[in-house]
Amino acid sequence: MQADNRSSMILQTTREDHLIAWLTALAITIHLAESALPSPLPGVKPGLANIITIAVLVRFGWRVAAWVGVLRVLVGSLVLGTFLSPTFFLSFGGAVASIAILGLASLVPGRPFGPLGYSVLSALAHMAAQFGVAYYFFIPHAALLHLLPVLMTAAVIFGIVSGTIVAAMFRSSEKRC
Amino acid sequence: MKMLHRHIAFACLALLLALLTACSREEPVHHIQLLTFGTIVDVTLYGVEADRARQVFAAVEEDFKNMHAAWHAWKPGPLARVNELLATGEAFSAPPSVLPLIVRSQELARRSGGLFNPAIGRLLALWGFQSDERPPGPPPAPDAIAALVAARPSMDDLIVDGVTVRSTNPAVRLDFGAMAKGYGVDLVIDHLRQMGIQNAIVNAGGNLRAIGRRGDRPWRIGIRNPRGPGIIASVEVQDDESVITSGDYERYFEYEGVRYHHILDPRTGYPTQGVAAVTVIHDNATEADVASTALLIAGVERWHETARALGIKQVMLITSDGTIHMSPAMAERIRFETEQPPHVIRSDPL
Amino acid sequence: MRPGDLLVLLLAAVLVSYLYLAFWGPGTAGEYAVIHANGSEWQKVSLHEEHEWQVPGPLGTSTLEVRDGRIRFSDSPCQNKACIHSGWLSHGGEAAACLPNRISVQVIGRDRRYDSISF
Numbered sequence: 001m002q003a004d005n006r007s008s009m010i011l012q013t014t015r016e017d018h019l020i021a022w023l024t025a026l027a028i029t030i031h032l033a034e035s036a037l038p039s040p041l042p043g044v045k046p047g048l049a050n051i052i053t054i055a056v057l058v059r060f061g062w063r064v065a066a067w068v069g070v071l072r073v074l075v076g077s078l079v080l081g082t083f084l085s086p087t088f089f090l091s092f093g094g095a096v097a098s099i100a101i102l103g104l105a106s107l108v109p110g111r112p113f114g115p116l117g118y119s120v121l122s123a124l125a126h127m128a129a130q131f132g133v134a135y136y137f138f139i140p141h142a143a144l145l146h147l148l149p150v151l152m153t154a155a156v157i158f159g160i161v162s163g164t165i166v167a168a169m170f171r172s173s174e175k176r177c
Numbered sequence: 178m179k180m181l182h183r184h185i186a187f188a189c190l191a192l193l194l195a196l197l198t199a200c201s202r203e204e205p206v207h208h209i210q211l212l213t214f215g216t217i218v219d220v221t222l223y224g225v226e227a228d229r230a231r232q233v234f235a236a237v238e239e240d241f242k243n244m245h246a247a248w249h250a251w252k253p254g255p256l257a258r259v260n261e262l263l264a265t266g267e268a269f270s271a272p273p274s275v276l277p278l279i280v281r282s283q284e285l286a287r288r289s290g291g292l293f294n295p296a297i298g299r300l301l302a303l304w305g306f307q308s309d310e311r312p313p314g315p316p317p318a319p320d321a322i323a324a325l326v327a328a329r330p331s332m333d334d335l336i337v338d339g340v341t342v343r344s345t346n347p348a349v350r351l352d353f354g355a356m357a358k359g360y361g362v363d364l365v366i367d368h369l370r371q372m373g374i375q376n377a378i379v380n381a382g383g384n385l386r387a388i389g390r391r392g393d394r395p396w397r398i399g400i401r402n403p404r405g406p407g408i409i410a411s412v413e414v415q416d417d418e419s420v421i422t423s424g425d426y427e428r429y430f431e432y433e434g435v436r437y438h439h440i441l442d443p444r445t446g447y448p449t450q451g452v453a454a455v456t457v458i459h460d461n462a463t464e465a466d467v468a469s470t471a472l473l474i475a476g477v478e479r480w481h482e483t484a485r486a487l488g489i490k491q492v493m494l495i496t497s498d499g500t501i502h503m504s505p506a507m508a509e510r511i512r513f514e515t516e517q518p519p520h521v522i523r524s525d526p527l
Numbered sequence: 528m529r530p531g532d533l534l535v536l537l538l539a540a541v542l543v544s545y546l547y548l549a550f551w552g553p554g555t556a557g558e559y560a561v562i563h564a565n566g567s568e569w570q571k572v573s574l575h576e577e578h579e580w581q582v583p584g585p586l587g588t589s590t591l592e593v594r595d596g597r598i599r600f601s602d603s604p605c606q607n608k609a610c611i612h613s614g615w616l617s618h619g620g621e622a623a624a625c626l627p628n629r630i631s632v633q634v635i636g637r638d639r640r641y642d643s644i645s646f
Contacts, residue, residue: 148550
């Protein structure tokens with residue numbers, strides 16, 4: 001993109017690291033902002049921070065995305081003071097499930113998934129895991145199951161929205177460069 | 178790089194959002210159910226932290242335990258002692274835990290035209306209602322009932338001079354059952370206020386007083402259906418309101434197919450008939466409790482004038498056949514929760 | 528939109544539909560009751576699972592029976608048996624207690640409509 005070929009090798013790596021650091025910081029910030037928003041049902045968050053994770057997955061691969069995802073939850077919880085609290089276990093469970101499914105999906109030969117597919121898969125896994133943690137460890141009774149369809153619907157919707165945003169981001173940045 | 182700039186802008190916006198929306202995610206509502214005061218007591222607090230709520234609940238439980246011991250109508254304690262001394266006819270110094278009830282109930286008994294009469298303890302004992310156990314039946318003999326009614330025990334038979342009390346009628350035996358729950362709730366609400374609590378509900382056996390609000394909405398109170406399952410009506414209360422219900426379903430026994438409940442008409446000595454429940458909304462719980470009993474005894478014919486005399490403006494009276502009588506002030510705010518609209522008769526304003 | 532994306536969307540649609548069928552059908556209202564023993568919460572019980580709960584108290588064991596979305600005291604070591612006479616509880620807010628055995632039960636309705644009940 002710029003500078004001469006000799007130093008661009010080194011520069012490119014450094015810039016990429018910076019970008020990853022920025023994206024992680026951004027993901028964390030969005031995570032923090034989301035946690036301050038009231039949610040109509042417990043556990044229903046717009047999942048905006050996931051946009052970053054998916055974008056990183058598409059651009060930089062699964063390993064980096066895994067880092068961003070885990071760091072986002074860890075640092076976010078430390079900043080909020082919810083580390084090792086029930087909220088933390090919910091977020092962490094969701095993040096682990098989401099990363100795991102993204103890992104499996106990215107291994108499928110032929111790369112059939114785009115940002116939309118990854119995003120929906122990730123949102124489904126995230127919400128399912130959060131619900132599982134909540135149901136088995138915190139509120140084990142039938143009333144909670146009644147919420148599950150609603151939560152999963154929300155997950156699908158937010159997954160589609162996030163995936164669309166990520167796809168749009170990449171389309172516009174491709175045009176730019 | 179454009180993308181980086183966009184991300185910085187986004188991050189700033191996100192940070193701003195985080196700073197602006199510093200709202201708590203969990204609702205600060207705390208509730209406890211205590212088995213005390215001879216009944217189920219529910220206390221709900223809004224707007225305090227869990228630790229503070231625990232402290233407050235402990236204090237409230239202590240209050241109810243003390244009041245239960247002081248006002249117990251038949252177990253040994255201050256009230257039992259007062260009853261012993263009243264029977265002698267001699268003047269004595271009334272214990273400070275009981276004297277206020279005597280003074281207050283004298284005034285309210287008068288205003289209710291004697292329908293509220295806490296001096297009929299002997300009648301209640303005769304029917305078997307002064308016991309933890311359900312009376313097995315049969316109902317007492319009519320002669321026995323008539324004899325006690327003829328003795329006409331009344332709060333007017335008590336002469337109160339400062340802290341000294343004397344009874345001019347040995348038939349007087351005090352049982353504050355029709356007033357104690359309301360009075361107890363009032364005392365506990367006062368205590369809550371002293372502790373700095375501004376939003377709470379204290380509910381002793383279905384007699385409740387609510388102060389403040391539940392955050393951004395009023396407190397929602399359900400009124401039990403006296404003749405079926407579930408809730409018949411609901412009402413929203415806030416700031417400082419008591420919702421007290423008296424019903425013929427609370428304490429009773431059945432004998433040979435007939436139900437005898439614990440609200441006795443002092444004039445006849447028998448449980449009242451015809452009215453299933455009365456709900457009163459009023460500021461303090463003591464007067465509301467007294468009124469709900471007095472109006473149930475007054476019946477369809479005389480509830481209106483009795484409510485007037487007691488200064489009660491919001492009344493709902495449900496008869497045994499399901500007809501609902503309401504004052505206009507009550508009709509305005511009550512919301513029926515039944516599938517079929519009930520038969521409602523609106524009275525004149527109170 | 529890649530082929531894999533479409534597959535994922537179809538999968539999501541199927542999954543969510545199944546969940547609604549499984550958890551929103553009639554009889555899955557998810558109402559439950561809270562049983563308190565000796566002042567603290569003993570158990571939250573679903574009103575949709577038939578069960579007999581044996582609750583220990585100072586006088587002995589009280590039995591609470593759950594059937595057809597309702598709960599009641601079916602047996603209790605107290606003398607009064609007022610708890611048993613309270614009958615079946617089914618609606619949110621309804622409560623019964625065995626005071627001598629220090630056991631109470633309250634139905635929590637799905638939408639927690641009322642903050643308190645006057646009765």
